[in-house]
Amino acid sequence: MTMLNPDFAEELKQFSEDSALACFNCGTCAAICPLIDSHFPRSMIRYVQIGAKERILEAATELWKCLHCGLCTQTCPREANPGEIILGLKRLVLDHWRKS
């Protein structure tokens, strides 16, 4: 069970673009992304939406597979800017590692 954490969005603001809630989970980004993991990068966007910080940290290494090709951001119909959020999450994770 994961309890939704509405305060995570606030925490993330210092690291990342605050556009995750614009995402309506269509999956276009996951389809266009050259990486093969089925839900990436939507998986990360979704965890941001519900504030599942633990989930993001658990799967942190995934973030470094991102090529920053920008295809997801280009194709996102809601302009949720998934590519930027992935970059922002890397900053969050680095900050977390530094502190721990």
Added chain:
Amino acid sequence: MTQAKEKEKQHATKVGVYICHCGGNISDHVDVEAVRRRLEKVPGVAVARTNMFMCSDPGQELIAEDLKNGVVDRVVVASCAPSLHETTFRNAIRRAGANPYIYEHANIREQVSWVHHGAAATEKAATLVEAAAAKAGLLRPLTPIRVTAARHATVIGGGVAGLSAARDLADRGIPVTLVEKSPCLGGQLARLDRIAPTGERAPELVRALADAVLNHPHITVFTDAQVIATDGYIGNFKLTVRQEVASEAFTGTEACYIPFSGMRPAGPSPSEPREFNLETGAIVVATGFRSYEPRQGEYGFGDFASVITLPTLIRKMAEQDTEGSFLEIDGRRIRSVAMIHCVGSRQIPGIHPEDASGRLNEYCSRTCCTATLNAACRIRETHPGTRVYELYRDIRTYGRGQEELYEQAARDGVVFLRFEPDQAPEVVRADPTDGYPLKIRVTDTLTFSENLEVPADLVVLSTGMEPNDVSDLVEMMKLPVGVDRFLLEVHPKLRPVEMPVGGIFVAGTCQAPFDVGETCNAAGAAAVKAASLLAEGHVELDPFVAEVDAERCKGSGACVEACLNPGALALVEMQIGGQTVRRAQVTPALCLGCGACVAVCPENAIDVCGMTLSQYEAMVDAIVADQVAADALR
């Protein structure tokens, strides 16, 4: 005309047969040319022609030319279902100066080419057209029945549908009586605040509409009133209206708007219940809907005081219209509100329990998605500290300006979760450590079907629509009801505001879930239909009604007993050959043309015009003759 005379005339007629390709819809499966050749040889058929599209202008022109040139005097078109184009061809005949009832239709698309293929299709098509030609040979010109129509309309229900239908009718100069059951006008719209997608204030809309109605010289309004009896027929309905004593006496000399009730017309309200009669030409039924009432325990409803319905939320928000970081409901600060969609709508057999009378609401209520998003946006914009979660099955923001509201909600920070119908969210008491009174457990398909928990101070159930119980009106006026219990129009596309009983129309959410715009569309359509019906002072009805052959009738009265519509048939005294006898007599305006009487008459003395027994015998003969010929070849 007696049947003997009809028989005589048979060979005097010149039947024209017109066979349609329907672009290929028919001719891909039916050898249209072969059918034409066969029909050409049928006795009584003067010409048989084909066309790519009989319903096109050139197609209709073929018929008109033949009629004008005297080549034909009876017409058969073999094409699609008569519900589509029978009227088209009757009108073409009328325009050519002939009587439109010399027409017979053969359906060789739905009944042939769409369901049969190859030689069998051609064979069946030819047989159906031969039968139609045989019947056409016996058709005679008929005159539509003309009945005078009272220039007055009655609207039942004073919600936005009833109000706008009444206003539209009265604006055309037609006197209107509006009968509303409750003490106020405005219906459910009066129970809303800012409405989607425009953000207009519902009280202002209701007020404007109700003012226009109450101040209209052609409209009489009765509140606390109901129609308790109906009689008569199109153009000549007789209604009995009963007005109760208002539960709260109202003495105001001016109409006043009561928030969340509606517009109360000027008093004084009557001190005694009263009943009165109305003669009216047309009726618009606009009895609206009620909100679904959740079952005890459904998503915690009734178990937890902080589980409320969407209409309740809308009212509480309007009544405590305070600014501030957090929404406050009943004096409680709401940090987190969870809204659950599709409560009491889109129920699925086997998943959702039936109500006490064994029913399920399988339909989508259509307005709740948008109304929920509208409320969510409003909360986020006026109380940015309050978090909003929406748990949905599907988001159905189908209309103009509604998808924008969905996008707006996302931009306002509303978090969406999606559940499968068989994995409904569960509203439970939260653990003391959770910091919230309630939480919702949900298997969220957007999060890869992980189990999530949503913390909540308030849970809002997006309850759907159910039609108001109008079983008394349904019974009295013989209105058809769909499996969803909403009133059922004659045809959902082609005749969307008409009831099968002539002169009765339907408007608004008593027919289906509609938003306010759609409700007004329907009301406008119903008003126009009613107004055009009443404009002439009389109405013309199809002449397909029973007709008695007084020479044959022996007055047994079997037909009167069999008749389904009281008043359509009666035994009356008349003079025949110097003697007073009792014979059956038809009241054409009341006759349904069902033929129940024809079946029981021992004397063959009663027939339905345009569908006489001898015409059917001729059809059967034609079909059997085909069979005999085929057997002979074998």
